[in-house]
Amino acid sequence: MxxxxxxxxxxxxxxxxxxxxxxxxxxxxxxTLIKSSEKNKRLLFLxxxxxxxxxxxxxxxxxxxxxxxxxxxxxQIPLTILSMVIGIAFTGMAFLSFYGxxxxxxxxxVGSVFLTFAVIAIQVIGLYxxxxxxxxxxxxxxxxxxLIFGSFLFSLWILFSSKSYTQSNQVWLKPISAIIxxxxxxxxxxxxxxxxxTTTKVLGGSSSDSSFIIYLVLFVSILIIGGLxxxxxxxxxxxxxxxxxxxxxxxxxxxxxxxxxxNPVGTIIFVNDKFEEISKYKKEEIIGQNHRIIxxxxxSKEFFKDLWRTIQAGQIWRGEIRNKAKDGTFYWVDTTIVPxxxxxxxxxxxxxxxxxxxxxxxxxxxxxETIKENIDIKFALDQxxxxxxxxxxxxxxxxxxxxxxxxxxxREELLGKDHNILxxxxxSKxxxxxxWKTIGSGNVWKGEIRNKAKDGTYYWVDTTIVPxxxxxxxxxxxxxIRNDITERKKxxxxxxxxxxxxxxxxxxxxxxxxxxxxxxSMKGYAEFLQLDEKDPERMEFLSIILxxxxxxxxxxxxxxxxxxxxxxxxEEKNVVPVIKNVVSLLEFEARKKNVLLTFDxxxxxxxxxxxxxxxxxxxxxxxxNGIEAMPNGGKLHVKTIIHDNNVQISIQDTGVGxxxxxxxxLGEPFYTTKKNGNGLGLMVSFKxxxxxxxxxxxxxxxxxxxxxxxxxxxxxx
Numbered sequence: 001m002x003x004x005x006x007x008x009x010x011x012x013x014x015x016x017x018x019x020x021x022x023x024x025x026x027x028x029x030x031x032t033l034i035k036s037s038e039k040n041k042r043l044l045f046l047x048x049x050x051x052x053x054x055x056x057x058x059x060x061x062x063x064x065x066x067x068x069x070x071x072x073x074x075x076q077i078p079l080t081i082l083s084m085v086i087g088i089a090f091t092g093m094a095f096l097s098f099y100g101x102x103x104x105x106x107x108x109x110v111g112s113v114f115l116t117f118a119v120i121a122i123q124v125i126g127l128y129x130x131x132x133x134x135x136x137x138x139x140x141x142x143x144x145x146x147l148i149f150g151s152f153l154f155s156l157w158i159l160f161s162s163k164s165y166t167q168s169n170q171v172w173l174k175p176i177s178a179i180i181x182x183x184x185x186x187x188x189x190x191x192x193x194x195x196x197x198t199t200t201k202v203l204g205g206s207s208s209d210s211s212f213i214i215y216l217v218l219f220v221s222i223l224i225i226g227g228l229x230x231x232x233x234x235x236x237x238x239x240x241x242x243x244x245x246x247x248x249x250x251x252x253x254x255x256x257x258x259x260x261x262x263n264p265v266g267t268i269i270f271v272n273d274k275f276e277e278i279s280k281y282k283k284e285e286i287i288g289q290n291h292r293i294i295x296x297x298x299x300s301k302e303f304f305k306d307l308w309r310t311i312q313a314g315q316i317w318r319g320e321i322r323n324k325a326k327d328g329t330f331y332w333v334d335t336t337i338v339p340x341x342x343x344x345x346x347x348x349x350x351x352x353x354x355x356x357x358x359x360x361x362x363x364x365x366x367x368x369e370t371i372k373e374n375i376d377i378k379f380a381l382d383q384x385x386x387x388x389x390x391x392x393x394x395x396x397x398x399x400x401x402x403x404x405x406x407x408x409x410x411r412e413e414l415l416g417k418d419h420n421i422l423x424x425x426x427x428s429k430x431x432x433x434x435x436w437k438t439i440g441s442g443n444v445w446k447g448e449i450r451n452k453a454k455d456g457t458y459y460w461v462d463t464t465i466v467p468x469x470x471x472x473x474x475x476x477x478x479x480x481i482r483n484d485i486t487e488r489k490k491x492x493x494x495x496x497x498x499x500x501x502x503x504x505x506x507x508x509x510x511x512x513x514x515x516x517x518x519x520x521s522m523k524g525y526a527e528f529l530q531l532d533e534k535d536p537e538r539m540e541f542l543s544i545i546l547x548x549x550x551x552x553x554x555x556x557x558x559x560x561x562x563x564x565x566x567x568x569x570x571e572e573k574n575v576v577p578v579i580k581n582v583v584s585l586l587e588f589e590a591r592k593k594n595v596l597l598t599f600d601x602x603x604x605x606x607x608x609x610x611x612x613x614x615x616x617x618x619x620x621x622x623x624x625n626g627i628e629a630m631p632n633g634g635k636l637h638v639k640t641i642i643h644d645n646n647v648q649i650s651i652q653d654t655g656v657g658x659x660x661x662x663x664x665x666l667g668e669p670f671y672t673t674k675k676n677g678n679g680l681g682l683m684v685s686f687k688x689x690x691x692x693x694x695x696x697x698x699x700x701x702x703x704x705x706x707x708x709x710x711x712x713x714x715x716x717x
Contacts, residue, residue: 016061020055021179023054023058024052024055024181024182024185025174026048026051027091028174028177028181030044030051031045032159045092049088052095052115053087053088053091054084054088056087056115056185059189060119060123060126061080061126064126064127079129080125082129083122083125087118087122090117091115091118094112094114097111103160108153108157108160109153111152112149115181116145116148119148119184119185119189119192120145123189123192123193140194141192144188144194147191148184148187151181152184155178156181158176254272256355257353257355258356259353260272260275260286260352260354261349261352262291262349262350263349264349264350266290266291266350267290268286268288270287278331279325281294281326285326291352294323294325296322296324297324299321299322311347314346316338316339317337318335320333321333330358332356333354333356333357334354334357335353335354336352337350337351337352337353378400381400382402385482386402386406386482386483387399387402387403387479388403388480388482389478390418391476391477391478392474393418394418394419394436395417396414396417396418396419397477398415403482406459406484407453408457425452426458427449440475442467442474442475443467445464446465447462447463448463449463450489458486459484459486460488461483462482464480464481466479515552519552519553523553526545527546530542530543569611570609570610571610571611572607572715573607574605574606575606575640575714576603576604578612579649580599581616582619590627595635596634597627598637599638599639600637600638602641606640606642606647607715608647608692608712608713608714609693610692611691614688617684618688618710621684622651622685622710623636623651625682626706626708629655630653630655630656634654636651636654637652646712646714647712647713647714648709648711649709649712650707650710651707651710652705652706654704654705655705656702657700657703657705657706689710693713694711694713696709696710696711697709697711
């Protein structure tokens, strides 16, 4: 190279190298930050491009000036600006390849080519700007270009494509890459200077003016690079803080939430540790797959179609999904899928944030089963039992339909009341005191209770009362479960009566024959004495003896009926004349006792299957009892009515009546309300009616009279 006029300034070279290294590091720092920034991408790209472009230019400019400061006298400012613009443009095109998230090897090659062009363009235009003639050694120029290209490629590979490059070792890889890139720029300057031959066209200008302008340019360059370095530092700090926040957020999400990111077609591109933990799959097994890998088959196709329809429309989807882990177990997740949209409003990726709710779903399932079980139990109870809840004070808070049905009350009439509303008066106060004492101490009470329905009828219930205990061991409510045993109680009553009848029958079998023989002899001799007796007083005594013997004989006859009932021979008869005949027989006796005896029947013919004589015995017995129940006179009304293919014969008196306690015992052997009765008449009458497939109902109130209702199957004419 032809010698130049001027003086060599080595400290300029040192300054140029330092500024180049700083500019390279600042540029690479900004370019690496583009990956982790969304909002500042353009600003970082512009700053990095300017920093690298000015770094290449300043190495060339100061390198040329350092060889001869007098060159600046003929320096052409427009060409200098052009070299700077072209260098920045080539640098921008070089790093445009690294703007995306994925960097391929060809991106490194393209970037290295443009950086090499930037160094050569700035060198050549810079020489022309100093108004010199240039000739190049072609082979040396090509070798220099290849060496510069190789250096740039190695530097970019270290930073952007090496497998060893991670967030943790970025601290030392970035400076190494910046130094290698700076060396590429520096060696490019010196090699290109060696490959070129320059001669000065024009010389002139003041050395002091040139030095001043050089220092001014140096100062401005240092300011520009310093500003870029400061901007890079501030942006780095901001991004580091943001990165720290993101790390904290990621750590919090990993600790509590299952996170997965998919691309627009649903392919999984990221999962966190929590996803691996719950799915039992490793990241390598999940990345590149779609969520069908954990599909449990629980949800329908329509379910997932609706999900995709929602997120593809750019809307957030929320719901609960049952997934299947690698080991075959199922787990539930509460899922939120958030679509990320591009400028056109189309999803570019989806983030699914899930929370494990398997325990909650198990609890819900258990709760559903418990509720269903309770509903089934309630249904079973409602179908079979009478159920009522009361509070601690015995106030009814809930009743089932069966309770309303048997009590004849509706719910509104029962709720808020206590069980006194059903009290029949049958049980004593001590009975209920013992009941409350038992359940009040937290024990279950069991027993039988007779209740009174709204219509006045009585019914028996087998009752179990269960107290519910609070934390203090005190009952806070009671559950009463009852079963209707009215029919059973009636059966027991019938069996009880039959047991008494059997006992009387056994007694009658042993006694009747022993009594009847002496009675026959006594009656015969009394009648024989009557034939010869003339004394009126003695005749009266004999009549009394015969009457009493007849009375005893009647009792014996009743005994014989109980001991050995006669076979009933039923014939179809009109019962109306039978009743009329009995009424007419007793009219005279009734008038003697000041009793008005009447008979009322709307039918002339009522055919029934009966034993006429035995039925007459029943009517005579009941009507005579009615007359005797009115010692001071009164009314006795016999009435027949037809309903449901039955004839009801009512014998109603206005006598003294019968108390409830005595009414229960009517028909029992040897029980009577009369002073001189033996208690067998009603028992025999009830037995006769039963043998006719009929029933007897007795209604009575003290001082209001008594009604005997006889119900017999009828054949209406």
